[in-house]
Amino acid sequence: MPTLTLAVNGNIVTREVTSSTLLVQFLRDQLGLTGTHVGCDSTQCGACTVHLNGDAIKSCTALALSCDGGKVTTIEGLAQNGKLHPMQEAFRANHGLQCGYCTPGFVMAAVKIAERLGPNADEETLREEMDGNLCRCTGYQNIVKSIRAGAKAMLENEARDEISSSPQGLTDPDARVCNDAPQTQEQSAERKAQVDVFIENSRGS
Amino acid sequence: MYPFDYHRAGNVADTLTLRASLADARFLAGGMSLLPMMKLRFASTPNIIDLRDCEELRGIEASYEVVRIGAMTRHVDVAASADVQAAIPALAKLAAGIGDPMVRARGTMGGSIANFDPAACYPAACLALGATIQTTGGDIEADEFFIGVFETALKDGELVTGAEFPIPDAAAYAKFRHPASRFALVGVFVARFGELVRVAVTGASRSGAFRWAAAEDALTESFSIRSLEGLKMDHSEMNGDIHGDNEYRAHLVEVMTRRAVLETLESAPAA
Numbered sequence: 136m137p138t139l140t141l142a143v144n145g146n147i148v149t150r151e152v153t154s155s156t157l158l159v160q161f162l163r164d165q166l167g168l169t170g171t172h173v174g175c176d177s178t179q180c181g182a183c184t185v186h187l188n189g190d191a192i193k194s195c196t197a198l199a200l201s202c203d204g205g206k207v208t209t210i211e212g213l214a215q216n217g218k219l220h221p222m223q224e225a226f227r228a229n230h231g232l233q234c235g236y237c238t239p240g241f242v243m244a245a246v247k248i249a250e251r252l253g254p255n256a257d258e259e260t261l262r263e264e265m266d267g268n269l270c271r272c273t274g275y276q277n278i279v280k281s282i283r284a285g286a287k288a289m290l291e292n293e294a295r296d297e298i299s300s301s302p303q304g305l306t307d308p309d310a311r312v313c314n315d316a317p318q319t320q321e322q323s324a325e326r327k328a329q330v331d332v333f334i335e336n337s338r339g340s
Numbered sequence: 341m342y343p344f345d346y347h348r349a350g351n352v353a354d355t356l357t358l359r360a361s362l363a364d365a366r367f368l369a370g371g372m373s374l375l376p377m378m379k380l381r382f383a384s385t386p387n388i389i390d391l392r393d394c395e396e397l398r399g400i401e402a403s404y405e406v407v408r409i410g411a412m413t414r415h416v417d418v419a420a421s422a423d424v425q426a427a428i429p430a431l432a433k434l435a436a437g438i439g440d441p442m443v444r445a446r447g448t449m450g451g452s453i454a455n456f457d458p459a460a461c462y463p464a465a466c467l468a469l470g471a472t473i474q475t476t477g478g479d480i481e482a483d484e485f486f487i488g489v490f491e492t493a494l495k496d497g498e499l500v501t502g503a504e505f506p507i508p509d510a511a512a513y514a515k516f517r518h519p520a521s522r523f524a525l526v527g528v529f530v531a532r533f534g535e536l537v538r539v540a541v542t543g544a545s546r547s548g549a550f551r552w553a554a555a556e557d558a559l560t561e562s563f564s565i566r567s568l569e570g571l572k573m574d575h576s577e578m579n580g581d582i583h584g585d586n587e588y589r590a591h592l593v594e595v596m597t598r599r600a601v602l603e604t605l606e607s608a609p610a611a
Contacts, residue, residue: 178376200390
């Protein structure tokens with residue numbers, strides 16, 4: 136089987152994949168990153184939106200092997216040190232979701248919309264930019280509000296980061312090593328075993 | 341998708357060698373049409389040859405007379421190109437209206453014209469501007485390139501490398517888009533070169549994008565929407581489906597042509 140190497144949320148992963156494996160299948164089924172959702176599976180709903188080499192793309196319509204050597208950020212890679220990304224926080228604060236199924240895709244798309252347009256885009260422009268993401272619950276009203284607030288917060292964060300001149304240089308979300316979520320069933324089992332041992336030892340002391 | 345083998349090479353020459361070594365294969369550009377069609381099993385192939393590493397197929401060059409766009413140039417890059425915006429703003433606008441931001445970040449000009457979806461936008465621009473399609477087999481005029489639905493003059497193993505778009509005095513693209521897919525229910529591209537006017541229609545016909553000769557003659561005679569009065573599109577040749585019957589599409593062609601002419605006049609009044 137062909138081998139694929141990707142930087143996913145800052146972790147370099149190498150796995151064997153089939154030729155027809157889609158990026159979304161690779162992320163969900165092989166890496167266990169199930170935050171990226173499959174909605175329509177036909178390039179319309181945007182629930183599978185991730186960042187590839189800096190662009191928001193629909194991961195249901197990209198062969199995993201076509202992304203070989205690339206940098207992928209998924210919804211799991213946005214939060215930083217346990218703190219939500221400003222766009223995630225804005226969706227929470229503005230109730231930009233109901234059932235939440237489309238939300239990871241919206242947030243990933245919104246981060247790129249905010250980077251492109253900044254915080255002052257008018258509502259019509261934002262609705263046009265959200266063209267590739269479908270939400271069947273909210274009617275989009277609060278999503279527009281969330282994207283506006285998130286874009287503003289992203290700009291403020293950037294300004295704050297520049298002032299504090301963070302030594303880690305965290306402006307590029309792709310550059311961070313983020314969560315070390317278990318990526319295979321073996322790893323999950325191993326993690327569980329480690330936790331069991333830890334609990335056992337804690338009892339003993 | 342039916343199973344297939346995935347291949348890619350680092351440049352066009354090696355890609356053609358690779359293609360020649362395989363009995364049956366399809367080139368993969370942005371994949372925005374091919375992959376969904378393969379998922380639906382409308383299309384299948386034993387071999388996919390990914391063009392992603394063919395850097396020489398990317399890029400935009402503009403001279404005084406033509407804009408050349410490499411086949412693997414993405415819609416987002418055409419839309420954002422200062423050269424295209426300055427030379428043929430209607431073409432930049434067309435690219436900016438394809439699909440959605442995520443589709444424009446993957447989909448390519450070459451993929452769109454090689455696929456020749458009957459509702460794709462680029463074929464209308466190629467026909468109205470009189471583009472030259474450049475392939476590994478030579479140059480093909482747009483009028484000769486587009487043959488029928490999903491059918492072009494490309495021979496087996498021949499690859500689109502780019503297209504040269506002559507720069508018109510004025511042009512506009514008016515698209516009535518499908519509210520969900522953003523494909524053209526009807527799209528009309530009008531281009532004026534001096535007094536000569538070309539009109540191309542996509543989305544409407546049963547046999548893909550076409551030039552509307554009667555409108556071209558009338559507009560070349562006098563470039564105004566008045567020239568279009570009484571001009572009817574024959575609905576028997578139009579596509580009819582759940583989204584709009586053939587009479588509705590024929591009517592839309594007339595309406596979108598008027599809109600495109602008005603926009604062309606606004607961008608540069610007739611000489």
